[in-house]
Amino acid sequence: MASLNILMAQMNTLVGDFDGNTQRVLDTVARAVTRHEKAVVVFPELTLSGYPPEDLLLRPSIALRVSQSLDKLCAELPPSAWVVLGYPRRDGNALYNVAGVIHGNELVAEYRKQSLPNYQVFDEKRYFAPGTEPCVLDIEGVQVGLSICEDIWEIEPTADAAEAGAELLLNLNSSPYHRGKRDERWKLVAERARQAAFPIVYVNQVGGQDELVFDGGSFAVTAEGEVVAAAPGFEEGEYWLDYDGDRENQPFSGLALSEPPDEIEATWKALVLGVRDYVNKNRFKGVVLGLSGGVDSALTLAVAVDALGPERVEAVMMPFRYTSQMSVEDAAEQSDILGVSHKVISIEPLYEAFMASLAEEFAGTSVDTTEENLQARCRGVLLMSISNKKGYLVLTTGNKSEMAVGYSTLYGDMAGGFDVLKDCPKTLVFDLCRYRNTLGPCIPQRVIDRPPSAELAPDQKDEDSLPPYDVLDQILEMYVEQDMSAEAIIATGMDREDVQRVLRLVDLNEYKRRQAPIGVRITRRGFGRDRRYPITSGWRIGE
Numbered sequence: 372m373a374s375l376n377i378l379m380a381q382m383n384t385l386v387g388d389f390d391g392n393t394q395r396v397l398d399t400v401a402r403a404v405t406r407h408e409k410a411v412v413v414f415p416e417l418t419l420s421g422y423p424p425e426d427l428l429l430r431p432s433i434a435l436r437v438s439q440s441l442d443k444l445c446a447e448l449p450p451s452a453w454v455v456l457g458y459p460r461r462d463g464n465a466l467y468n469v470a471g472v473i474h475g476n477e478l479v480a481e482y483r484k485q486s487l488p489n490y491q492v493f494d495e496k497r498y499f500a501p502g503t504e505p506c507v508l509d510i511e512g513v514q515v516g517l518s519i520c521e522d523i524w525e526i527e528p529t530a531d532a533a534e535a536g537a538e539l540l541l542n543l544n545s546s547p548y549h550r551g552k553r554d555e556r557w558k559l560v561a562e563r564a565r566q567a568a569f570p571i572v573y574v575n576q577v578g579g580q581d582e583l584v585f586d587g588g589s590f591a592v593t594a595e596g597e598v599v600a601a602a603p604g605f606e607e608g609e610y611w612l613d614y615d616g617d618r619e620n621q622p623f624s625g626l627a628l629s630e631p632p633d634e635i636e637a638t639w640k641a642l643v644l645g646v647r648d649y650v651n652k653n654r655f656k657g658v659v660l661g662l663s664g665g666v667d668s669a670l671t672l673a674v675a676v677d678a679l680g681p682e683r684v685e686a687v688m689m690p691f692r693y694t695s696q697m698s699v700e701d702a703a704e705q706s707d708i709l710g711v712s713h714k715v716i717s718i719e720p721l722y723e724a725f726m727a728s729l730a731e732e733f734a735g736t737s738v739d740t741t742e743e744n745l746q747a748r749c750r751g752v753l754l755m756s757i758s759n760k761k762g763y764l765v766l767t768t769g770n771k772s773e774m775a776v777g778y779s780t781l782y783g784d785m786a787g788g789f790d791v792l793k794d795c796p797k798t799l800v801f802d803l804c805r806y807r808n809t810l811g812p813c814i815p816q817r818v819i820d821r822p823p824s825a826e827l828a829p830d831q832k833d834e835d836s837l838p839p840y841d842v843l844d845q846i847l848e849m850y851v852e853q854d855m856s857a858e859a860i861i862a863t864g865m866d867r868e869d870v871q872r873v874l875r876l877v878d879l880n881e882y883k884r885r886q887a888p889i890g891v892r893i894t895r896r897g898f899g900r901d902r903r904y905p906i907t908s909g910w911r912i913g914e
């Protein structure tokens with residue numbers, strides 16, 4: 372009987388931690404064989420190195436580290452299990468992104484990834500040579516083909532596996548989240564299954580790695596292209612899937628379709644997981660942030676508390692003469708609701724000390740943004756000092772709209788280590804605040820309802836210097852995410868002056884973004900690895 376007990380190991384690896392990742396594989400398989408002696412345990416792409424290992428792949432010791440891990444696995448894995456896992460493999464001068472199968476204390480098959488993604492955040496051609504051959508092996512009487520992530524996004528590798536006799540395909544993934552990605556994957560893999568006329572098991576890693584969040588959500592598709600089993604997203608876990616090749620239309624059983632989160636819930640989970648893994652994998656004791664009574668810091672605080680628990684989060688209100696009583700009260704109320712440590716430190720004396728030191732230098736000049744920026748910089752110095760003293764990471768609060776137009780102060784509110792909302796446009800920030808409040812009391816309603824203000828000058832409102840956020844975000848979406856030209860954006864009905872001003876600000880502020888902390892990527896085009904513009908440039912809008 373052509374049947375297999377497959378364990379989808381939706382694992383959270385740590386990049387570069389060969390010893391730890393190897394141990395995680397050993398532990399998972401040890402658990403699996405207690406349930407099914409001949410378990411087929413499928414791990415994500417580049418299991419042993421984590422993904423993406425970036426230039427660690429260029430280190431001279433990479434081949435040695437891989438072979439030491441493989442030797443340990445061959446010696447210590449239970450011989451009855453079939454263990455399918457990923458690692459980088461050197462052959463002569465070339466490095467391959469490989470899926471290997473260990474069984475009976477031996478490496479019995481190795482497949483080399485054929486399609487190497489080199490767009491958005493992916494840079495695989497910098498490191499890897501492409502494979503050229505399909506790999507199909509007999510596992511307990513089932514002809515099993517192997518493929519790795521991007522292979523499934525192109526037609527040939529799956530078609531080649533079918534031609535080589537595969538009756539089932541195992542696809543190992545390190546596929547990061549962006550909004551809408553789950554639907555894209557389901558549609559795509561279903562189409563490949565129909566084209567090849569075999570079922571596909573798609574195993575994805577889970578966890579945060581710098582700006583990326585891998586969302587798991589491993590699943591299985593029938594040869595007819597029906598997704599019949601799916602693991603939850605954003606959670607590490609081991610999911611059993613029984614495969615019976617004799618039951619043609621319904622070969623899978625044992626795992627239900629988990630309820631898919633709607634996009635706002637998925638985005639929330641991505642932010643929480645991204646912050647949790649960044650803080651924990653980089654071994655910070657906790658986080659500290661400036662809490663102003665505005666929505667951005669309120670939402671950042673909420674994500675931090677959901678990621679780490681209130682004991683590891685400190686909020687600091689740093690009032691100045693322009694800070695309203697409402698801001699002071701709202702910040703204190705939110706800290707109280709969430710149970711985090713709340714400190715109040717006035718920046719008045721710091722600001723005065725700076726201005727006194729600069730009095731001679733500034734003699735005869737008038738007040739401008741210099742004084743606004745100084746307020747933000749006083750706050751930045753306080754937060755970084757708390758970070759140094761307590762081993763806390765400073766979370767910054769800039770959203771995508773602000774990062775786009777440079778509405779933030781270098782070495783001021785940009786001072787810090789991780790910008791939670793970096794890829795969330797301001798309009799999404801409001802949606803996320805409302806969503807979080809549906810889960811339980813969190814952000815005072817007044818914080819959401821008041822017009823956004825940096826409170827760096829008397830009665831200041833963001834919309835005095837920027838177009839309204841709903842207009843700004845539409846223009847930014849078209850320019851940054853869809854790469855539309857100024858004329859094409861204007862043709863959608865946007866005001867010409869607004870469009871030209873916004874696009875000019877985006878281009879001008881590349882220098883600021885280059886110095887900005889990283890943050891969680893939740894769209895298909897974040898201000899990180901997947902948008903690389905020159906700072907020094909003679910390019911003019913509309914050209």
Ligand SMILES: Nc1ncnc2c1ncn2[C@@H]1O[C@H](COP(=O)(O)OP(=O)(O)OC[C@H]2O[C@@H]([n+]3cccc(C(=O)O)c3)[C@H](O)[C@@H]2O)[C@@H](O)[C@H]1O
Nearest residue numbers: 740743744747773777778779780781784824825827882906
């Ligand atoms: N091409 C380039 N390459 C490298 N550095 C460059 C540069 N161009 C300017 N610079 C440097 O950058 C400086 C200007 O940048 P920076 O000092 O940040 O200051 P700047 O961008 O002039 O002002 C900050 C703006 O952000 C707004 N803001 C601040 C804080 C919070 C918020 C909020 O609502 O969240 C808004 C504030 O109202 C103001 O409009 C220049 O003085 C120069 O030193």
Ligand SMILES: Nc1ncnc2c1ncn2[C@@H]1O[C@H](COP(=O)(O)OP(=O)(O)OP(=O)(O)O)[C@@H](O)[C@H]1O
Nearest residue numbers: 661662663665666667668687688689690768784825
């Ligand atoms: N009075 C304050 N106390 C503590 N932190 C502050 C204060 N004012 C500003 N900050 C910090 O600087 C960041 C930038 O704040 P600012 O008020 O200038 O603009 P914002 O982008 O509208 O942010 P928010 O919506 O959080 O107010 C805030 O998110 C917060 O982290």
Ligand SMILES: NC(=O)CC[C@H](N)C(=O)O
Nearest residue numbers: 488520521524545546547
């Ligand atoms: N690691 C990969 O090959 C990932 C590429 C793929 N298109 C994805 O995002 O899912």
